[in-house]
Amino acid sequence: MTLPLNPAMQATEAPPVMEARRWLQGVVFPADRPLINISQAAPVDPPPLALRKAIADAALTDDAAHLYGPVLGLQALRDEIAAQWSGAYGGQIGADQVAITQGCNQAFTAVMSTLAGAGDEVILPTPWYFNHKMWLDMQAVTAVPLETGDGLIPDAAAAAALITPKTRAIVLVSPNNPGGVEYPAATLAAFRDLARAHGLALIVDETYRDFDSRTGRPHDLFTDPRWDEVLIQLYSFSKAYRLTGHRVGAIVASTARLAEVEKFLDTVAICPSQLGQIAALWGMRNLSQWVAGERAEILARRQAMVAGFEQLQGWKLLGCGAYFAYVEHPYNVPSDALCKRFVSELSLLMLPGTMFQPPGSAAGARQIRIAFANVDTAGIAEVFRRLASFHP
Incomplete structure (x- = not known):
């Protein structure tokens, strides 16, 4: 059988x-x-030795590191992300607009679970990040390919032609996986405007933001005082601090969206790894150089x-x-x-x-x-x- x-x-x-x-x-x-x-x-x-020592110290001396924590993550880490991101992007991001996840893949699955269900559509530029496509397939959500051509930069006008009544979101990854390209700020702004005009979510995965070759902020999306009406940002601590095994990611979105995300996270993982979050927070405060x-x-x-x-x-x-x-x-x-x-x-x-x-x-x-x-x-x-x- x-x-x-x-x-x-x-x-x-x-x-x-x-x-x-x-x-x-x-x-x-x-x-x-x-x-x-x-x-x-x-x-x-x-991770660098100093960070490993911080993890070891927390494991030995912080009893709370071994218990369930808040579903949306440690408050101190959410505070730090909000403060650092507000400065880096030139906008206003509140700690209640930040959630911590078990890696950036979980951030994507959590957000997408609040946006789209079976029979809905999500626009993915090609070549796409395969785990994004896999999750949509698992949920019977149609991934609509947006061809990017030789330059690998998606075009908002081309995306507009793919929008249907079933479209729920557009997903961008910059710097891109797998293409490596860095999307111009104007490209991201055009997609923001497109998403807003059609009532869609714009998901921007910035897992590799720490390795962008450009100086200054890579886009102006957070300078829009109404950014949380349309934008959802994803991030991973795995690359910057070599924390792949600790699984720490982040979502930046509206508080209303995160209230829905909390349902998913509580069901799947209850809370993110405590030691991983402690490591991410220590890294943010001590490892910029x-x-x-x-x-x-x-x-x-x-x-x-x-x-x-x-x-x-x-x-x-x-x-x-x-x-x-x-x-x-x-x-x-x-x-x-x-x-x-x-x-x-x-x-x-x-x-x-x-x-x-x-x-x-x-x-x-x-x-x-x-x-x-x-x-x-x-x-x-x-x-x-x-x-x-x-x-x-």
């Missing part, structure tokens, strides 16, 4: 990173050509990627920034098959564009995402040496 399976879950694709890891099974990598894993955008090093150094290193690696593709014959760099380079390969081989060959023939693990585009997408078959944040400049040089040696 086969037990029932939710058809929406059955129709959802397998997690791409897990699928790619299965390509490694049974592969023996030569001693002189070890695997270079450029498939996942997550720090592989632990350390994060600046991390940003400088990522920007140096970004430049190495740009320079490498300028010399790699036939390849086209579509976008590069934060943790990612998104490229077009020159071969008459679909990208999913090509990436599997790269594992065995080049000892390189990367993700094909087919994982970031709708099924059957011709663009996806030509595209590849390279997550370079965990590879130093010497490693990046080796990646290009191997790619240059490939002969299909």
Whole structure:
């Protein structure tokens, strides 16, 4: 007897990173050509020692760190985010407009659960972040692809043509995953105006905001005194402070929206990780200079990627920034098959564009995402040496 399976879950694709890891099974990598894993955008090093000591101290001395906490997060962390974000974005954000989640993926699922149900539609620029698409599929919400073309910058006028009575939200990620591109402030403002005109939510995922190459605030959305009528911002502490295993994210939205979010979070996790929140708060208060150094290193690696593709014959760099380079390969081989060959023939693990585009997408078959944040400049040089040696 086969037990029932939710058809929406059955129709959802397998997690791409897990699928790619299965390509490694049974592969023996030569001693002189070890695997270079450029498939996942997550720090592989632990947090800095001072932050680990702060976590250890809290675990040993703060009894409350081991108990249930507030569903929407520690008040001190919500206060800190509101204060720092208000200064960084030049707007007014209250602590009651901030919620803490178990990572940014949970922030997305929580927000989307308040916005859309089965049969509704949400506009996602392509290439899209696959976990966003997966959650919509699980909920039987239709992901409406918004093509971005070679520049990977979405166009609000093109999005307007996709809006129907079933549309509930538009989702933007900047700096972008998987494309790496940084959306201009004017682009975000145009989408804000579009969303407001149609009574939609504009969700802006800024997981990689700490690695934006631009100085100053990246957009003016929070300077609008009525920003919370339309804007929902998502953030992750995983990248800036290497807290991936602690799962700490954030939502910035209206208090009315967060009251609905609270229902979801109380049902799913009851409260975010206490130690993770303590770590995030300590990092915000003490690690600004350390994060600046991390940003400088990522920007140096970004430049190495740009320079490498300028010399790699036939390849086209579509976008590069934060943790990612998104490229077009020159071969008459679909990208999913090509990436599997790269594992065995080049000892390189990367993700094909087919994982970031709708099924059957011709663009996806030509595209590849390279997550370079965990590879130093010497490693990046080796990646290009191997790619240059490939002969299909």
